Amino acid sequence: MPTIRKRKANKASSETLIVRNHGRELPEDIMTDAANTIFISPPVMEPKFYRRKRFNFIIGLSLGLLLAMFVATTTPTVEQTQHLLTSFQDYLMLQLADIDLANLLPQSDLVDEFLGNFTQMIKPIPATEISFMPALEHKDELNLKPHFPVVMIPGIVSSGLESWSTDKVSRKYFRKRMWGSMSMVRSVLLDKEDWTNNIMLDPVTGLDPPHRKIRAVQGVEAADYFITGYWVWAKIIENLATIGYDTNTMHFASYDWRLSFGNLEVRDHYFSQLKAKIELSKQFTGLGSVIITHSMGGSMFPYFLKWVESEQGGKGGPNWVNEHIESFVNIAGPLMGVPKAVTSLISGETRDTMALGNFGAYILEKFFSRRERTKLMRSWMGGSSMLPKGSTAIWGDSETAPDDQDDEKYESFGNMISFVPHPEGMNENSTETPDSDPYKEHPLLRNYTIDGSIDLLIKNSDSNFKKQLYANYSFGIATDKDQLWANEEDPRKWSNPLESRLPIAPNMKIYCFYGVGVPTERSYYYAVADETTEDVCLDDEGCSHEEEFEHNLTNALEENPLKATFAEPKSPRLYIDASVSDPVQRIETGIRFSNGDGTVPLLSLGYMCAPSGGWTKHADLYNPGHSPVILREYNHEISPSKLDVRGGYKASDHIDILGNWEMTLDLLQIVSGQGENISQRIYSPIEEYAKKVKLPISQV
Numbered sequence: 001m002p003t004i005r006k007r008k009a010n011k012a013s014s015e016t017l018i019v020r021n022h023g024r025e026l027p028e029d030i031m032t033d034a035a036n037t038i039f040i041s042p043p044v045m046e047p048k049f050y051r052r053k054r055f056n057f058i059i060g061l062s063l064g065l066l067l068a069m070f071v072a073t074t075t076p077t078v079e080q081t082q083h084l085l086t087s088f089q090d091y092l093m094l095q096l097a098d099i100d101l102a103n104l105l106p107q108s109d110l111v112d113e114f115l116g117n118f119t120q121m122i123k124p125i126p127a128t129e130i131s132f133m134p135a136l137e138h139k140d141e142l143n144l145k146p147h148f149p150v151v152m153i154p155g156i157v158s159s160g161l162e163s164w165s166t167d168k169v170s171r172k173y174f175r176k177r178m179w180g181s182m183s184m185v186r187s188v189l190l191d192k193e194d195w196t197n198n199i200m201l202d203p204v205t206g207l208d209p210p211h212r213k214i215r216a217v218q219g220v221e222a223a224d225y226f227i228t229g230y231w232v233w234a235k236i237i238e239n240l241a242t243i244g245y246d247t248n249t250m251h252f253a254s255y256d257w258r259l260s261f262g263n264l265e266v267r268d269h270y271f272s273q274l275k276a277k278i279e280l281s282k283q284f285t286g287l288g289s290v291i292i293t294h295s296m297g298g299s300m301f302p303y304f305l306k307w308v309e310s311e312q313g314g315k316g317g318p319n320w321v322n323e324h325i326e327s328f329v330n331i332a333g334p335l336m337g338v339p340k341a342v343t344s345l346i347s348g349e350t351r352d353t354m355a356l357g358n359f360g361a362y363i364l365e366k367f368f369s370r371r372e373r374t375k376l377m378r379s380w381m382g383g384s385s386m387l388p389k390g391s392t393a394i395w396g397d398s399e400t401a402p403d404d405q406d407d408e409k410y411e412s413f414g415n416m417i418s419f420v421p422h423p424e425g426m427n428e429n430s431t432e433t434p435d436s437d438p439y440k441e442h443p444l445l446r447n448y449t450i451d452g453s454i455d456l457l458i459k460n461s462d463s464n465f466k467k468q469l470y471a472n473y474s475f476g477i478a479t480d481k482d483q484l485w486a487n488e489e490d491p492r493k494w495s496n497p498l499e500s501r502l503p504i505a506p507n508m509k510i511y512c513f514y515g516v517g518v519p520t521e522r523s524y525y526y527a528v529a530d531e532t533t534e535d536v537c538l539d540d541e542g543c544s545h546e547e548e549f550e551h552n553l554t555n556a557l558e559e560n561p562l563k564a565t566f567a568e569p570k571s572p573r574l575y576i577d578a579s580v581s582d583p584v585q586r587i588e589t590g591i592r593f594s595n596g597d598g599t600v601p602l603l604s605l606g607y608m609c610a611p612s613g614g615w616t617k618h619a620d621l622y623n624p625g626h627s628p629v630i631l632r633e634y635n636h637e638i639s640p641s642k643l644d645v646r647g648g649y650k651a652s653d654h655i656d657i658l659g660n661w662e663m664t665l666d667l668l669q670i671v672s673g674q675g676e677n678i679s680q681r682i683y684s685p686i687e688e689y690a691k692k693v694k695l696p697i698s699q700v
Contacts (some may be wrong), residue, residue, distance in 0.1 A: 114212025115143035133649070134661040135242035135668055142665070144243040147673035148280035148290045148326050151248040151274070155332075156383060158232050159254040163198060167211040170198055176491045178214055179224050192368065195575040199258075201379040203464040206263050206472075215256060215268075220247070222254035230386035231646075235668070236292070239327055251277050257296065260381035260472040261495055271307050275314045278324050288326035288507075290671050294658060295599075298333020299385055300493055305492035305503050315490075322505035322625070327670055329511045331663070332654050333596055335497055336395075336604035337388035337475070339416055340521055345384065348373030349576045350523045354589040361578075368425060370575060371445050378465045381472055388416075388450050389475045389496045392696055394603060395450040402692035403522070403594055403603050403685075410585045411593060415457065416523045462572065474499055479621060479695045481602060497608050497622060502615065504625035509675060512609035512629065515652025516684040517636040520596025525587070527577040595684055597636070600655035606631060606686035613690045633683045634663055 002684045135144060160180035163173035177183040178199055187195040202209040216222060224234040233252070240250055255270050262269040278289045307313035309320050316324075340350040348370040354603050356364060377383055388395055395401060396414025404412050411418065448456055456476065458466050470492075477498045478484050484501050487493040493500045576590040586593045608614040608622075609631040615623040623629070634657060639648025647653065649661040657663055667676050 010382055033285045108699065121543065132238050132242045134665055135239040138665060139243050139668075142669065142672075142674070144668045144672045146244045146249050146671070148287050148447075148671050149278075149285055150240065150245060150671050151278065151281075151289050152236070152252045152300060153291065153292050153293040154223045154233060154252075154254060154257075154296035155293075155297050156386070158223040158226070158294070159257055160212050160222050161199070161256060161258075162217055163213065164214035164215050165198075166210060169211050170213075173198060177217070179216070179293075180223075182227055185227065196372070200376055201258055201381070203379050203462070203468070206260055206379075206468050207267055207429075214258075216254045218250045218252075218254060220250075222252060231659065232655065233294075233658060236664065239664050239668060240671070243672065245671075251281075253277070257382045258380040259299055260468070260490060261385060262472055263381070265307070265313070271314065274304060274306050275316065281325050286325050291325060291330060292326045292329045292331065292667065293333060294331045295333065295654065296382070296386060298330040299335060299337075300588050301328060302332075302335075302497055302500070302502070303491075303495040304498055305505075306488070307491070309503055310488070310491075312489065318504060321503040321508050325505065325508045327509040327511060327675060329513065329667060329670060330609075332514045332600060332605065332657055333512070334386055334600040335608045336390050337386050338600050339388060339395075339523065340599070340602060341383060341386040342388065342450075342457060343524055343576065344377055345374060345387075346453075346457050346528075347576065348377065349573045351389070351591055354464045354576055354578055354591060366660045370574075378461060381468050384469055385473055385495055387454060387473070387475055388604070390477050390498045390607075391451055391475070392449050394479055394607065394693060397449055398447055402689045403601065411447070411592075413522050413592070414449055416450050416453045417448040417526055418523070419446075419526050419528070456574075477695070481621065484621060497614060501621070502623045502625065502627060503666060505627050506625045508627045509626050510609070510615065510629045511666075511670065511675075511678065512606065512631045513657070513666065514600070514605040515597040515634045515635070515636045515654070515657045515660070516595060516597060516602060516605075518598035518653045519586070519593040520598055520601050521591045522596075522601050524595035525577045525580040525590040525592075525594045526574050529573040529575055556698075567633060569614065597652065597657065602684055602686055603689055606633075606684070607690055607693065610682075610686045610690040612687055613682075613693075617690075618695065630680050632666065632678065632681050633686075634660055635683050 004015050043218050075419045117575065123640070138144065158177070159201060161178050163170055163176055163178050164176060165171070173187070176187075178187065178195065184195075197209075198212050200208065200209065208214070220233070223232050224237055237250075253270075253274055255264055256268060259267065265272065281287075281289050291301060291380060305321050305325075308316045309318055314320070337469075344350050353361065353364060395416065396412055398414055399412060400412035401412050404414075459467070474490075474492045474496055476496070478487060478493075484499070487500050578589040581588055597605060606613070609629050610616065611631075614621075615629045619626050634652040635650075636652040637648070637650035639650070640645075641648065644691070645654050646659065650657065651657070652660050652663070666678050669675065
């Protein structure tokens with residue numbers, strides 16, 4: 001059984017990380033910035049220079065740079081290198097947590113340039129990250145050249161966002177990147193509250209709040225690099241250019257990923273512009289377009305396919321897709337959603353936040369608490385589109401799930417969320433439900449399937465989130481042809497491939513490319529915290545302690561013994577219980593892992609495309625035109641070189657697959673008109689999983 005440790009209640013300082021100077025106008029002009037940096041009026045009692053935090057930080061930074069250069073010019077052991085870099089990182093974190101960044105770093109583009117150059121200085125260039133490869137080596141051998149027009153659709157958080165508001169409250173950000181760039185990093189560090197107000201959407205309308213206007217950056221620069229040195233689409237773009245593509249033959253369809261799919265058209269006319277671009281390419285070349293999607297882009301494109309032919313949308317008619325779309329290349333698409341979307345919306349936590357460790361989690365909680373993160377992410381209805389779809393038929397019930405091991409000895413993955421409270425007298429090494437009341441009736445003392453987990457999210461969210469969620473999406477399953485036909489007129493169903501049909505497009509080829517062999521979060525262990533018994537509380541914005549379970553239950557029973565059913569909980573503070581760990585059961589820091597690409601579980605990546613999956617075995621329901629579907633998996637192989645910080649050219653996790661050489665060559669053959677060379681390849685047990693998925697027989 002998982003070992004569960006009690007936490008001790010330690011009161012922490014509520015001193016905030018960032019100290020703002022209210023009332024002081026921040027200069028915008030570069031020369032003014034420089035003057036303010038150099039000419040500073042000394043205080044009456046100025047401390048000696050060696051006692052200033054600025055001096056300590058600069059000295060520490062200089063020593064760190066010398067350390068980085070020493071590491072880069074010598075050949076210490078791997079363990080020594082990792083120890084030195086980790087120590088340097090810890091030192092920087094401690095310094096950043098204790099200094100006034102708003103005074104230390106002026107607001108200017110020079111700061112952005114410094115931060116960008118600094119990250120480049122301390123990061124060695126991986127040996128295998130060679131530009132224009134593998135196209136440069138293989139283009140003549142494989143006769144790679146432009147043939148079909150190409151449209152690229154990125155995933156969530158990939159596209160850069162910039163401010164276009166000239167209102168007084170946001171004028172200083174005009175044409176500055178609010179997402180994706182070192183400008184974003186500076187804005188978050190110097191004035192998190194102001195940045196949050198700009199990047200958050202109106203919770204009632206799901207559109208721009210008053211006095212704010214954030215728009216997606218356009219062109220390939222929108223998502224080639226997330227920040228300086230961290231590529232996203234850059235490798236794909238380089239390789240397409242190497243075989244002859246340019247901005248006349250390839251189009252990067254960036255979008256504001258915060259918006260719901262419906263609001264993308266309402267505010268930005270995104271789908272209308274995408275339709276016009278594809279039609280223009282067909283007019284000039286006489287050929288259909290190859291659509292390359294990544295991550296959430298693969299979930300959004302099926303929505304577009306329904307919109308473009310519907311009378312409610314693009315009015316393209318029933319033959320538009322068959323005539324205009326040559327291929328749909330879905331790279332790492334979460335067609336069935338992702339479990340981490342549930343936890344990010346419930347408590348603002350995922351594997352990424354849990355992996356920070358105690359010190360990193362403390363810094364994150366001080367700077368950007370769980371409650372602040374959930375409030376922000378719940379305003380972004382685009383992210384809610386990735387909540388798991390298909391109900392228990394796909395994700396499993398309390399007893400079994402399609403991706404459980406054949407000889408599963410432990411809890412089923414069908415229990416997506418499990419709570420682990422510790423009532424008085426309960427064995428800490430046991431997860432069994434106590435028999436004595438009142439705990440027996442407490443709903444948190446049970447496991448939650450995917451349906452229960454989404455209900456839990458709704459019950460712990462405000463009414464605005466619930467209204468927006470159900471106005472834009474549906475997460476169920478339909479196996480009745482009459483119901484599927486009726487769903488043609490319901491846009492909420494269009495992004496769920498198990499509640500809507502693909503257009504009748506026998507000429508459209510579908511390729512599903514994704515990586516496997518990476519531990520991927522699949523289910524979670526949660527606990528409940530209370531502000532009166534928390535370990536860490538900062539302005540009531542996020543804490544952690546198990547004993548709140550007993551406190552909440554006692555209060556509820558005292559207030560109304562007859563209605564203490566917790567059907568409508570009063571904003572309980574739910575959090576992933578990092579104390580639950582068991583390597584044997586594949587549990588680490590409260591998260592249980594399965595196979596996948598590190599972000600999307602295998603079930604979501606491959607079910608619709610597997611031979612026994614939705615678009616193949618059940619094509620009569622979900623793929624009536626019988627568009628050919630080719631599934632191709634890529635084993636995740638990490639380079640042995642420690643300098644390959646992104647894993648090397650065989651890495652296939654969720655983001656780094658965009659730099660995988662084998663996948664890139666497959667993609668280049670498709671756009672070159674040689675798609676017949678790409679065959680199905682399955683390394684994982686996805687076919688066995690697909691066979692275990694039991695669609696509702698009564699309706700089928």
